[in-house]
Amino acid sequence: MEVKDRIEELRRLLEQYGYEYYVLDRPTVPDSEYDRLLRELTELEAENPEWITPDSPTQRVGAAPLDAFNKVTHDLPMLSLGNVFDEEEIREWVERIERSLGRSTTYVAELKFDGLAISLKYEEGRFVRGATRGDGTVGEDITQNLRTIKALPLRLRDAETVEVRGEAYMPKRSFEALNEEREANEEPLFANPRNAAAGSLRQLDSSITASRNLSLFAYGVGINTLAARSHSEAMKELSRLGFPVNQEMRTCETVEEILDFIHHWTTERPNLPYEIDGVVLKVDRYDDQEELGFTAKSPRFATAYKFPAEEVMTTVEDVDFSVGRTGKVTPRARFSPVVVAGSTVTYATLHNADFIKEKDIRLHDKVIIKKAGDVIPAVVSVVTSERSGTEAEIEFPERCPACSSELVRLEGEADIRCVSPECPAQLVEGMIHFVSRTAMNIDGLGEKVVRQLYDKGAIHTVADLYRLDREELLTYERMGETSVDKLLAAVDASKGNSLERLLFGLGIRLVGQKAAYLLAERFETMEGIAQATYDDILAIEGVGSKIADSVKQYFDHPEAQHLVADLAGLGLNQRFLGQKVDHANAPLAGKTIVLTGTLESLKRSEAGKRLQALGADVTGSVSKKTDILVAGEKAGSKLTKAETLGIEIWDETRLLSELAKYE
Ligand code: IVH
Numbered sequence: 001m002e003v004k005d006r007i008e009e010l011r012r013l014l015e016q017y018g019y020e021y022y023v024l025d026r027p028t029v030p031d032s033e034y035d036r037l038l039r040e041l042t043e044l045e046a047e048n049p050e051w052i053t054p055d056s057p058t059q060r061v062g063a064a065p066l067d068a069f070n071k072v073t074h075d076l077p078m079l080s081l082g083n084v085f086d087e088e089e090i091r092e093w094v095e096r097i098e099r100s101l102g103r104s105t106t107y108v109a110e111l112k113f114d115g116l117a118i119s120l121k122y123e124e125g126r127f128v129r130g131a132t133r134g135d136g137t138v139g140e141d142i143t144q145n146l147r148t149i150k151a152l153p154l155r156l157r158d159a160e161t162v163e164v165r166g167e168a169y170m171p172k173r174s175f176e177a178l179n180e181e182r183e184a185n186e187e188p189l190f191a192n193p194r195n196a197a198a199g200s201l202r203q204l205d206s207s208i209t210a211s212r213n214l215s216l217f218a219y220g221v222g223i224n225t226l227a228a229r230s231h232s233e234a235m236k237e238l239s240r241l242g243f244p245v246n247q248e249m250r251t252c253e254t255v256e257e258i259l260d261f262i263h264h265w266t267t268e269r270p271n272l273p274y275e276i277d278g279v280v281l282k283v284d285r286y287d288d289q290e291e292l293g294f295t296a297k298s299p300r301f302a303t304a305y306k307f308p309a310e311e312v313m314t315t316v317e318d319v320d321f322s323v324g325r326t327g328k329v330t331p332r333a334r335f336s337p338v339v340v341a342g343s344t345v346t347y348a349t350l351h352n353a354d355f356i357k358e359k360d361i362r363l364h365d366k367v368i369i370k371k372a373g374d375v376i377p378a379v380v381s382v383v384t385s386e387r388s389g390t391e392a393e394i395e396f397p398e399r400c401p402a403c404s405s406e407l408v409r410l411e412g413e414a415d416i417r418c419v420s421p422e423c424p425a426q427l428v429e430g431m432i433h434f435v436s437r438t439a440m441n442i443d444g445l446g447e448k449v450v451r452q453l454y455d456k457g458a459i460h461t462v463a464d465l466y467r468l469d470r471e472e473l474l475t476y477e478r479m480g481e482t483s484v485d486k487l488l489a490a491v492d493a494s495k496g497n498s499l500e501r502l503l504f505g506l507g508i509r510l511v512g513q514k515a516a517y518l519l520a521e522r523f524e525t526m527e528g529i530a531q532a533t534y535d536d537i538l539a540i541e542g543v544g545s546k547i548a549d550s551v552k553q554y555f556d557h558p559e560a561q562h563l564v565a566d567l568a569g570l571g572l573n574q575r576f577l578g579q580k581v582d583h584a585n586a587p588l589a590g591k592t593i594v595l596t597g598t599l600e601s602l603k604r605s606e607a608g609k610r611l612q613a614l615g616a617d618v619t620g621s622v623s624k625k626t627d628i629l630v631a632g633e634k635a636g637s638k639l640t641k642a643e644t645l646g647i648e649i650w651d652e653t654r655l656l657s658e659l660a661k662y663e
Helices: 003-023 033-048 056-059 087-101 145-149 172-184 193-201 206-210 231-241 255-271 286-292 353-359 426-433 447-455 462-467 470-474 481-494 499-505 513-523 526-531 534-538 545-556 558-569 581-586 603-612 637-645 652-662
Strands: 070-074 080-086 107-113 114-125 124-133 138-140 160-171 215-221 250-252 276-282 300-304 311-323 326-340 343-349 366-372 376-382 407-409 417-418 591-597 617-621 629-633 649-650
Touching: 003 033, 003 056, 033 056, 080 087, 087 255, 087 276, 087 286, 107 215, 107 255, 107 300, 114 145, 114 193, 124 145, 145 193, 145 206, 160 193, 193 206, 206 276, 215 231, 250 255, 255 276, 276 286, 311 426, 343 366, 343 376, 353 376, 366 652, 426 447, 426 499, 462 558, 470 481, 499 513, 499 526, 513 526, 513 558, 513 581, 513 603, 526 545, 526 558, 534 545, 545 558, 591 603, 591 637, 603 617, 603 652, 629 637, 637 649, 649 652
Parallel strands: 080 300, 591 617, 591 629, 629 649
Antiparallel strands: 070 138, 107 250, 107 276, 114 124, 114 160, 124 138, 160 215, 276 300, 311 326, 311 366, 326 343, 326 417, 366 376, 407 417
16 A cells, blocks of 8 residues: 555544544544554654645644734624523523514523633635634634644545534543642642633643643534534534534423523533533524524524532632630631622631641632532632732731730641630620520520620620610610510520520530530539539540530639629529430431541531531441441541441531531
8 A cells, every 4th residue: 555545544544533532432442553553644754744734633732832823803703692690581582582583483502611612614624724712803823722632623524614613621620630730730720621721722832732631512603604504403514524512402492491401401510521601592593593683792593591600710808817706716818709609709718827828828819719518608729820929928917806915826726816815806706605596595686786785885794694784775776675675585584594505605615515415414503513523524425535624624713603603693594404405406416427538628626526516426437326427538448438338428518518507
């Protein structure tokens, strides 16, 4: 066989195998066979350079770097689509179309790929030019870069002259691998696959693009040279010519079918190997499309339904610090407000110095945020590729933002604390805890009212709550007779609470709901607990040395003794009433939970404490008695064992949402 014929044969084979692998996702030969043929072709071309053509499969590796991209004017403008955001707007869009046509029509629903719009020109079946959308009229010539995308046919099955439009994208797995590699090399990370795809196609050096594993879907044609009568016909033709056409498109006759498609993909979206950000709806028949025409910016015959964004990029505008009940100083990021999964987010906790360090969060950074467990806003990562150099380290205050006393960081703790017993922030947070549902459960005395009372100077300690003056309360804002009387009645009623509520309400470090119950049950009176020895306390099953220490320390404090006496004098019950209400009704009572792996947003020990506070028994090893395994990143043998035993498994998101439900 002539060398030239062999070259042609090799190209055909490689095209066929490449098509099966990259477009159909159904390889028919092993990779080694493909590599062998490619090597043979490369060698033959090296010996006969005059026969190299730009559409040879060897030309996908990238060409000499460019100085700049050439501008190209699109033969037909690349418009964008209008948006619809909910069911009502979809119905309106369909109604408008059918009113305009004067009859019903057929639609095609497609996935809306989250990548980069591209135009691909073929002349007599050969790929001759690829371009970005640019401003819609003029884009950039990125032919060299697009040639490196293996799913892009360099030669078509027929010698068609056609301009194909589509979306170049980076599959999720390629994106993850790319960012992992960049992290290892300390290179800036990409925020999402779309940015990574855009960044990869914007390279002047196409060998970089070639290394990035991009793919594409064809979703339309420019000027209709295919003689298709409808969008679906055109798509079939593109598929036949060798283009990757997404197979999930559906023909819909009614709004209900359209909505079904949308609902289906709203839930199935995470299982796709590529990102989508919505669904595109198109009127199928070209004559209908023509009749409907265009507005200034977009076609009337198509629209995009956008999913509510789940992960969003925003800027860290500022970081403030708040002091909690235990004196813990917590950094909180303030963002440029953004809508995440349907609601506006402005703040998220940054937990502590370790969290900030690990994620390397800086002031003015662009960050990705999401709602953990679909409720609590959380920072996922910093988009280091967006850094401008003006970002600043987050400085922790040295003094308490509430009382200016010096902050301390205890050995081995990530937290910074204010240890002043007079810190107003701690006092207020402590009182908010005292009145809360799980402690003294004083109705009508929420966070706002406690703050107001404190600011007015009406309360300094929780005992003052039982000395509130009706006449004075009536002079406060938003305090009418009815609400004041209700509030006073609730305060009064709380005097009768069983001991464990009062004990828990005092906010003794490490004494959660469960420990408070166990202590109350064992010693029966506040006096009894105050008098108990360290060993007495430690003897209680479920109470450890740290709790025993903390209880002893608390009651050794003269201030605490004074408060307890004060509360007794005010008529607060200090006896265990034996109603097992708290413990038995604790939301996770009776559940044995094991934690394993690394949690992102909180320490395992903290998660454990919070689960215990909700009544759970938190143990160390998985057995048949385990009810739930909370598995973080890199969970190992415990996870495997739990799976074998068929134990319920929560990921971090689930954990956070369960905590949020009950705390
Ligand atoms: S049709 C007139 N179909 O969404 C524009 N676009 O503004 C016709 N996109 O950036 C576009 N998936 O690149 C169409 N199945 C799909 C699409 C899709 C993603 C992108 C498109 C453009 C934006 C629409």
